[in-house]
Amino acid sequence: EAQVTQNPRYLITVTGKKLTVTCSQNMNHEYMSWYRQDPGLGLRQIYYSMNVEVTDKGDVPEGYKVSRKEKRNFPLILESPSPNQTSLYFCASSLSVGPIGTQYFGPGTRLTVL
Amino acid sequence: AQSVTQLGSHVSVSEGALVLLRCNYSSSVPPYLFWYVQYPNQGLQLLLKYTTGATLVKGINGFEAEFKKSETSFHLTKPSAHMSDAAEYFCALGGSTLGRLYFGRGTQLTVWP
Secondary structure, rough: OEEEEEEEEEEEOOOOOOOEEEEOOOOOOOOOEEEEEOOOOOEEEEEEEOOOOEEOOOOOOOEEEEEEOOOOOOOEEEOOOOOOOOOOEEEEEOOOOOOOOOOOOOEEEEEEOO | EEEEEEEEEEEEEEEEEEEEEEEEEEEEOOOEEEEEEEOOOOOOOEEEEEOOOEEEEEOOOHOOEEEEEOEEEEEEEEEEOOOOHEEEEEEEEEEEOOOOOOEEEEEEEEEEE
16 A cells, blocks of 8 residues: 555653654655644644755754665654644655655654653 | 645535635746646546636546636645545646646645535
């Protein structure tokens, strides 16, 4: 089944404890992206990747890192999480280079930073 | 600057009534416009998109949207609401920088029986 998977789905952590949210797609998509969703703010793009080893910043990259060493994986790293990073995170992928094509979204990761 | 404004954070309609969700955009280049739907506790799913060509775009589940350049709008409509349409709807804008996508703040649609 074609899908985008994220792990973990739920995570409660404490300030400063490094964490990684994994994202994997099995559709051989070139483009991948991370978003955070906050009530009343919609989705905001954190980072995106046009291809392996190619990443770039979105609207809210501060406090996040990404890497794209393999086509299928695009992990989101929080080196020192803070409470303002409590949010719902979505990974998405698209066959087209860029978001012009249909983006397929993962199920989301709900992160709470205490 | 690229931005998307969704007018009305909450819209309520009766089952069978017209659904109209409003989206206006600001873009310095010809826009690519999208409507996504998010059902409770799920990720987003593409409803429809406008890239070039025909300005009236038909999507899934009976939804359609019309691109109006003069009004910088891309409103989403459905002639007859169904209970299963209750969800949050997001308008999104792309095109200025390859890879960038800008979302509106979302509109929560409630459908009353």
